[in-house]
Amino acid sequence: MAKAILHQGKQKRIINGHPWVYRGEIKEIKGPYAPGDIVDVYDCRDRFLGRGYINPASQITIRIMTRQPAEEIDEDFFRRRIQAAWQYRQQVVRDTNACRVIFGEADFLPALIVDKFADYLVVQTLALGIDVHKATIFKVLQEVMQPAGIYERNDVAVRKLEGLPLITGFVGQPFDPKVVIKENGIKFVVDLAGGQKTGYxxxxxxxxxxxxxxxxxxxxxxxxxxxxxxxxxxxxxxxxxxxxxxxxxxxxxxxxxxxxxxxxxxxxxxxxxxxxxxxxxxxxxxxxxxxxxxxxxxxxxxxxxxxxxxxxxxxxxxxxxxxxxxxxxxxxxxxxxxxxxxxxxxxxxxxxxxxxxxxxxxxxxxxxxxxxxxxxxxxxxxxxxxxxxxx
The missing domain is CATH 3.40.50.150 (Vaccinia Virus protein VP39)
Structure with a gap:
């Protein structure tokens, strides 16, 4: 695994919990890697700070996913993160069948957005390093959430900054993308395919x-x-x-x-x-x-x-x-x-x-x-x- 070394004095924000490492904060990268790969982040004194995905084409070059040196970024990792996110929503969301299930960095899954509308999910992967794990994410979402369908809304301009194409479409079997949700006793029509953001x-x-x-x-x-x-x-x-x-x-x-x-x-x-x-x-x-x-x-x-x-x-x-x-x-x-x-x-x-x-x-x-x-x-x-x- 490649190793990114930060310049002296650039580790404080990362130690405090911010998940982004900017291009100008990196002194050198030791070892081979490809854009989207998982890399380790160390300070100038060779102390481990975190592990995340890298895209040298982005100003936000590394987005940290874990701060545990023994934690691998694999299918089990995504399963733990997605299960924890869904459990949290079940605890705090009331009187609706629609909510944000995953809110990117705030759920320790940088650049991943997942919204639930009734029995359907809308997914956005907004950076290269999360986009390469799409197949795994879709698989785990099916297991954990058991949705009636998933729609991909990767038509967001920020993907261009990551060198990613703008794409939308059904993941698996198609369905009517116009869904009616209930929120605090009110019904709303949500267009998963054509609405703003993820539809609502x-x-x-x-x-x-x-x-x-x-x-x-x-x-x-x-x-x-x-x-x-x-x-x-x-x-x-x-x-x-x-x-x-x-x-x-x-x-x-x-x-x-x-x-x-x-x-x-x-x-x-x-x-x-x-x-x-x-x-x-x-x-x-x-x-x-x-x-x-x-x-x-x-x-x-x-x-x-x-x-x-x-x-x-x-x-x-x-x-x-x-x-x-x-x-x-x-x-x-x-x-x-x-x-x-x-x-x-x-x-x-x-x-x-x-x-x-x-x-x-x-x-x-x-x-x-x-x-x-x-x-x-x-x-x-x-x-x-x-x-x-x-x-």
Missing amino acids: FLDQRENRMALQGLVKGGRVLDCFCHTGTFAMYAAKYGARQVLGLDIAAPALEVARANAQLNGYGDLCSFKEGNSFDELRAMEKAGDKFDVVILDPPAFTKSSQAVAGAVRGYKEINLRGMKLLPPGGYLITCSCSYHMKEDLFLQVIQEAARDAGRQLRLVELRRQAKDHPMLLAYPESHYLKCLVLQVW
Whole structure:
């Protein structure tokens, strides 16, 4: 097995538990290896730090999978990791038949994503070193989870950085990729083949429940509504009227189907449009809502784009606040890892200042429990959800 030696002083982050070794941290690699192979990582004093897969073409050159020198990366290894991940979800996930089963590095299986939707699984292998183990992973998932079917959603651009092709398709026998899941008493149509990410945003499940008690009898605006998940919860919790906005017509078709599926067709309406433009138009028209929900896609996927993201978040939150009466509620989210929690709070406060409003923080929420955050790996903490009362 090849041996990667780190430069002096570059071991601290790895010792603290971070699973990534960057190209610039490696002093030398002793022994032959091929991209995707398992290698050992040592510090400059020849102390074992971990074992993981290597891809010299990636800036993240090694991703550590185990810190036990006697633990081999074989089928039994994947079985132990997958069983542990599934056991954890069975302990923390409630009232749904859909959840994230494996959350990459946070489940000690770097770059592997597995989501469960009813009886079906969707799998993403986002790095070369995990992709080479796909056959083993599929086999173990069949044994442990016994799904009715598996769909591969490896159409994610990050695979290109690893030199991997973008591919999708059934693993084994084909099935209808449009699946109906149940979540907290609500039904949702999930398109495993064509939906965003793996078909559905599981990470907001618990945040959607924060609407309970806030929307009853009120008029609710759900911006960037996608397939209407927050809108369905608003209807369930007693809103008198719900309007969803999104720029994607196919997503809105699913949102309308979800409303009909749950008996909320008369209560929920959906409009195609740019949420930035629609918020400005509503403010100009003097429109008002009791609750405004802002759950946009990531405005930044790199540290270089944070300044632009700050402007975007400030704009939509300022406009959202202006649509609320005193005492109304704003639920605002960011799924951008590079938009840190403290910065997000600062941006929201600046938006309130410019809007001439005061904010009370009701709740500061994060991602659902099936997306655990590894403390040594801050990249696993990406979702922020603020529940605010606006005065």
